[in-house]
Amino acid sequence: MSKKCVKCGQPLPDNASFCPHCTAVQTEKQEVKAPKRWKKAALSVAAVLVIVAAVGAAFSLHHRPKSYEGGAQVVYTDKGKSYKVLLSFSESDGVTGHAQGERTDTLAQGMQSALPCQLYVLDQETGELAWEEFSEKVESCKVDTKPGENSQKAEYIEPIHNESFLNAAYVSDIIYSSDSGTNDILWNLTMKNGDTISLSTRLTIEKQAAVTYFSEDTPMETTEELNALLASIEEEVPSETPVYLHLSAVTYDGDVVFGNHVWGIYGSADGDDATTFTGTVSMRGLNGNYAEFSGIQFKGNSGIGLNAYCLVLLSQCSFDGWDTAAIANNGAWVNATDCTFTNNNIALKFNSNMAYGTSPSYLNNTFTENGTAVCIDNLPGNEVLDFAGSIFSGNDTDIDNKTEHSVDTAKATFE
Template sequence: MSKKCIKCGQLLPDNASFCPHCTAVQKEKQEIKAPKRWRKAALGAAVVVVLLTAVGAAFSLHHRPKSYEGGAQVVYTDKGKSYKLLLNFSEDDGVTGHAQGERTDTLAQGMESALPCQLYVLDQETGELAWEEFTKKVDSCKVDAKPGENSRKVDYVEPVHNESFPNAAYVSDIIYTSDSGTNDILWNLTMKNGDTISLSTRLTIEKQAAVTCFSEDTPMETTEELNALLASIEEEVSSETPVYLHLPAVTYDGDIVFGNHVWGIYGSSDGDDVTTFTGTVSLRGLNGNYAEMSGIQFKGNSGIGVNAYCLTLLSQCSFDGWDTAAIANNGAWVNAMDCTFINNKIALKFNSSMAYGTAPNYLNNTFTGNGTAVCIENLPGNEVLDFAGSTFSENDVDIDNKAEHSVDTAKANFETASE
């Protein structure tokens, strides 16, 4: 025995766990330490970090800028509200929610024309127009064109809200020629929250054959020769074929009727002589055919100068001495740009409840000494007639707007007799 009791000192066996003399337990007391709580705290913190990271990632994914891509129609959602965006070349279809993914038009060789590509925005749930609310969310709206194989890129005007198409959010005029072929019209919107929206529509222009007559090789020096030429055109040329006449610098007496075609009627000058009509010129294009007249004088003593039954575009023409210089009858629309109207009882008159085409910009005209410069009895649509750059002077009445049609004269000039 070599082991001693830790209390009384008596010798004990080596393996004794207590002393038989004093009954003392022979194991030394050891300090029992409380378990460390930092491990549990660290584990809880790690869980919180993971949760916060997951929430942050979910928040970031939810609020990350989104891209919306489609053809002529896209549904865009922001702050729980959905908007239906669509492209169209027709206002009637646009306001009723019908997108136009492609359009094909024909144009005679060598000609240039334009179409308004329109972006409409409707409330996805109600179908009501919502462009005013939507455009407040837009940072920028851009248009581009991508020509197809063997096609030429069309020109375009950057999109804006156009009062001539008050129901559309944005309008871009697409300017094309007979050689434009096929172009994809690409719209790209960037929203203030960083979202992007892409839409597209396809415009195809097919070249159309045309009949072109020049005075150098076609008899049209007199009223009789011109009427004979027009009669042969009506008999031999399809109404779907445009006809372009380059008239000599002569005076045509008597009434002349241009029938159912697309017409390009171009005057000329030779010294003091200018292509002149002294009788009524009637334009009878039907079902979308139209007429363009340029560089011609209309001199009368009474009656009507231009009697239009189709869309008629007048440029660089002058009218003097008519009861009514130019009138748009039912189914027609008369436009004038860079024209002069002097000493007519009525210069421009509109009396049409429907039209196959419209052209509301009346730029840089001169209305002087007329009884009434512009008389609007009836006019279809809601396009705003814009007289920017036009001058009204010494007329008894500048604009007699019986139909209460929308007219913009903010950039027109009104002069009094003293001026």
């Protein structure tokens, strides 16, 4: 035996746990440590963090920005309220909630035109217009055009709320030519809460073949020759075929009547000479036909310079010495850009029961020494006549607005 008692020193068996001599316990006492509480606390914190993370993830998934994509119409929901958002080229369709996914128009070869693409917003539950409250949620609204195969990209004006279309949230004028073909009109809205809305509609322009006459190879140097040509056009050219006349720098005396076609009438200049009409020019297009006059002088001593019974677009023309320089009769509209009206009793007169929403801008015109520059006897519709860049100088009356039609002269100059 090699083991001895830890207390009295007596020899003991190797496996003895106490001493028979003094009864002393032979095993060493070991300190028993209490369990550490931080481990339990750590486990509790970890569990809480897992729960918080799960709740946060659920909250994030519920509130993260959403993307709404559709064709010409989507239903957008924010804060428990749903809105029908749609595109249309027609105001009557827009206010009644009918989206327009595509539209096809015809345009005469070589011509350019514009069409207002409109975005409407209605309360999904009641069907009432809701563009005002919806617009307050919008951070930005953008438009783009995407041409199809063998098509040309249509131009566009960035969307705004247009006073001429009071019921629409936004309007973008799509500017196209006869060669535009098919374009997708893409709208993208970014909301203040980060949501995005994508809409699209399609505009297809079909080119209408035209007949063109040049003064170099067609007799039209006098009023008689011009009237003879117009008579032959009425007999030989179908009314749906556009007709373009490129006139010489000559003066046409006497009255001239243009019949039922789409017309492009272009003047020219040669030194001090320019294409000039001294008699009344009447434009009698029917069935939606229209006319464009460019670079023409209208010089008179009385009477009417331009008598319009359809849509007439004037650019870089001048009117001098008429009782009424240009009048839009019932069913007609006269638009003028970069034109000059001087020494007329009435320069531009509206007496029509028809409105043309695509031509309300009267940009960069000059009205000088007229009795009345603009006279509005009768004109329906919500179009705002915008005279941005125009100059009114020395007129007895600048604008005689008898019907209190909407007119914007904020960017016009009055001298």
